Amino acid sequence: MIRYIENEHINKLKWDRCIGHSVNSRIYAYSWYLDIVAPEWSAYVLDDYHAVFPIFTQKKWGVSYCFQPVFTQQLGLFTPLLLTSKLLEPFLKKIQQQFPLVQINLNSHNKISASVFRVEKRVNHELDLISPYEELKKAYSKNLKRNIKKAQKENLTIFKNLKPDAIIQLFKNNKGKEIKAYSEEDYQKLLRLIYKAIGLSKASVWGVFTAENNLCAGAIFMKDQHKHTFLFSATNAEAKKLSAMPFLIDHFIDSHSQTKNILDFEGSNDPNLARFYKSFGASKIHYPHFFCNHLPWYLSVAWKLKRKFS
Secondary structure: EEEOOOOHOOEEEEEEEHHOOOOOOHHHHHHHHHHHHOOOOEEEEEEEEEEEEEEOOEEEEEEEEEOOOOOOEEEEOOOOOOOOHHHHHHHHHHHHOOEEEEEEEEEOOOOOOOOOOOOOEEEEEEEEEOOOHHHHHHHOHHHHHHHHHHHHOOOOEEEEEEOOHHHHHHHHHHHHHHHHOOHHHHHHHHHHHHHHHOOOOEEEEEEEOOOOEEEEEEEEEEEEEEEEEEEEEEEEEHHHHHHHHHHHHHHHHHHHHOOOOOEEOOOOOHHHHHHHHHOOOOOOEEEEEEEEEEHHHHHHHHHHHHHHOO
């Protein structure tokens, strides 16, 4: 039986055991991670935590709706059981029945029929790290190889235990001024999230310093039993001239080659970023974005207008 459980009644030990034993586990789905990015999360749970589906709700115009919390690319259904569309679809029907508006990302193992539910394909890129570094490097694009060679001549230094504050500030001072993707609350959530993950040995923070010892690029990687997730990164103008980010990712791949892990680039639907991730020999992976809209017509029109102009 599938039950809807409010946050205070979720058994976090059983929850994390289910996530850890799931073939499709993601770092985002552990209870400690969810507690930071969306403290009031709830869930649908099958029987005694044999399958779990986290849910995140907010209320607007008097209507409760489901959304995707920040810093969680893929969630959806997780289970140690055989994960089929037959197992997944009753969860989606429950969500549709309970919430009039839903916009959530499932994970790449959640296969559903577009003829039954409204879904869009979203793009991710992943690189299997099991091969030796020299084999992995053969799959790099010619342009990437040129950029890495250029970076190697610039006396760049990589520091592998940087404070996450430095990476976040670098982003805020550069890309963060161009786009308004994150609020100050989001930045604080990210900071708490990374420090928590570092305490659990689930995160590493890498930075690239110039010959003058100035931080020019950085990346935050999250680690679970299957994947290293490229969660957050930052560069400045100098980093782009020096090819510092290709230099950093190449070093990460070298350091983690010949392991039974995957480097999850976390994207991207942006063609330029997708091209960059693909240049490392990464494979394109699709995951479903599930949405439904059962709002009254006047609220539906207002919601569509808000999306169009936001």
